Amino acid sequence: MIAIVRKDHARHRVVVLALDGVIPFELSIPSRIFGAAEGPDGEPLYEVITCSVDGRPVRTTADFSVAVEHGAEVLATADTLVIPASYGAGTIHEAGRLPEPLDAALATVRPRTRMVSICIGSYALAAMGLLDGRPATTHWHHSEHxxxxFPRVRVDPDVLFVDDGDVLTSAGAAAGVDLCLHILRRDHGSEVANQVARGCVVPPWREGGQAQYIERPVPEPSTSGTAHTRAWALERLDEPLPLSELAAHARMSVRTFVRRFREEVGMPPGQWLIRQRVDRARHLLEASDLPVDLIAHQSGFGTTASLRHHLHAAIGVSPMAYRRTFHIHGSLSAPAEF
Structure with missing residues (x-):
């Protein structure tokens, strides 16, 4: 995705709305990610402020409350509004309606404000009507409820986050980190997002979706799963890896291997391989000066045409367009900054 660069010199204001029963981890994500983003001269790229509906301390799901310095008056100043997960929002989760004070507060948000939810913060966006007819996600455990x-929302329970332009939703907990890093990449390019990710000691992006984290019964607690074969395949992405060879490495029949793979990863082996190869290609396009045809070979696509097809299907751009936007000048292996 092409970076969106602000034309003015004012810092983009991210307002984080803490609701009663907020989960502390999710509440801290926007400040940690956006607050660490810096421009080329070390200038902060975002201003992150936290508020509650009434400006009073907010009860969390832990054994402490959080004191905030702002009330709902700052909602009208937000360029981006983030609503983290909370379990004390009452009628939102029970009846799909906003409590009256929250409804009045959110009514002050400007029309063009970018709206973001983390985990079940999506309930608030849906109760506002912002997700009607649009794709969205939430924590897999709550997706059916x-x-x-909210039957008018097009819920995808398998993805880590959904970017629908001015409204973005994430799955549970750490997927909020993935979404905030994605927003950084969208706003300021891959180099800024990768620098923040290194400082937080998290991957710049994670392939796959939350299906791989859904609890499923494990048939037998043995070493006969597919993890070893997946690790083996990741070291050989530049080679043909037919299904029969993967199954043979796992010492399973093809049918059993496909079943086990789906149980453990949440997708078929072929789809998983394509995602890993796209990931490898994106990394090489960002971090190396290799020709595109060589990147196609090293990532296992074989030809530039095949790489172009799969990259465009995954992220909507060609290899050269992706490189022009996200190419990194310098090593990805720089030490983490704390």
């Missing part, structure tokens, strides 16, 4: 409560 969310869909019943």
């Amino acid at each position: 969310f869909q019943r409560l």
